[in-house]
Amino acid sequence: MIRKRSLMRRTAAVAAAGAAALVLAACGGNGDDDGSAGHGGHAATASSSAPASASQGQHNAADVAFAKGMIPHHRQAVEMADLAPDRAQSAEVKKLAADIKKAQDPEIKTLSGWLTSWGEDVPAEGAMDHSMHDMGGMMTAEEMTELENASGKAFDTAFMEMMIKHHEGAVDMAKTEQADGAYGPAKKMAGEIIDSQSAEIEQMNQLLGKG
Template identity: 50%
Template sequence: MTAFTRAPHRKLVRRSAAVGVVAAGALFLSACGDDGDDMSGMNHGSGNNSATAEAGSSSFNDADVTFAQMMIPHHEQALEMAELADGRASDSEVKGIVAKIEQAQDPEIKTMRGWLKSWNKPTAAESMPGMDHGSGGGMMSDADMEHLEGMKGAEFDKMFAEMMIEHHNGAISMAEDEQKNGKNTDAVKMADDIVEGQSAEVKQLQSILDRL
């Protein structure tokens, strides 16, 4: 299990700021075209120099920027949910999905932050601070997260599966918008990976619910 430093109050503030971007950005993303800037020096976050150079030659548009700004806080909340599973989850299959989420989404956050930095664009939390908390893009409310934190064993497993299905479906929807509207090849490839990986996890989570 990947270790994350617990800071509940700071996380709640970050979620409150971030989720508004997810909700507001969903409509914006679907309307974006190919009218963005072309820039070099994009960092894929893989540590591979040749891959980074190739990524840097790619152009990007507003849809790519919004995709990254929306997906970063979305992934961050998924990691918070995964962190809560430590010591609370009892189902081995749930624990396996938690490990997959941590292995996939933490590196993707680093990659997307690298894109935004190279594009001279702010992250979602910096671009729209202090927004009211909502439920756009499959994001959980603060009350949902607190409720999950209070669960343990089979009750936790069931609620985690229910919440993560909704959360993943929000990510899949945003990734599908990026597939249709994005211009940057690496961002579109990440969207492809999210749709494929999280769709498979939704099916697995549903099978877990069916037997709990």
């Protein structure tokens, strides 16, 4: 009887130790995400994808925020650019729109890939919750409708004025990533966004006669 009791005690102790180790492993694998991966039930996938991102350095909460913010931001810029071929009058505006789409489409795919590898949710297509209205330079639904209904010179002017505001927001987000981010490829992309979009802002200001 005594022997049986001590055996049971030993079995319970081993089970408890095993459970504790599992808890520690789960916590440890998600330690550098500031808990942001946990609320979506992705804690386990974050730890399993660690080796994939380790080769390019660890990421932090600022990198996640940059990717999650820049994806819908870029999507809207591409949506605006898609309106230009049928509505713009100026050849410069049509080319500018094509350049914006060509640059930002691949970046959306790259940003989405990073989020997936980090065990984070990729923002859904068309997902515009209330928090996005505060995001730098995002157009409201009313502004997008105004742009859709414009054509010719009126479209050119509205497109450039809105895109300048949009680009300025993206540049601000990219500067925040460069200051606070930890993931090398994300900081490199942020630098490219700052350079290319600042140049496009200057070009649009000149076309509008504000340069």
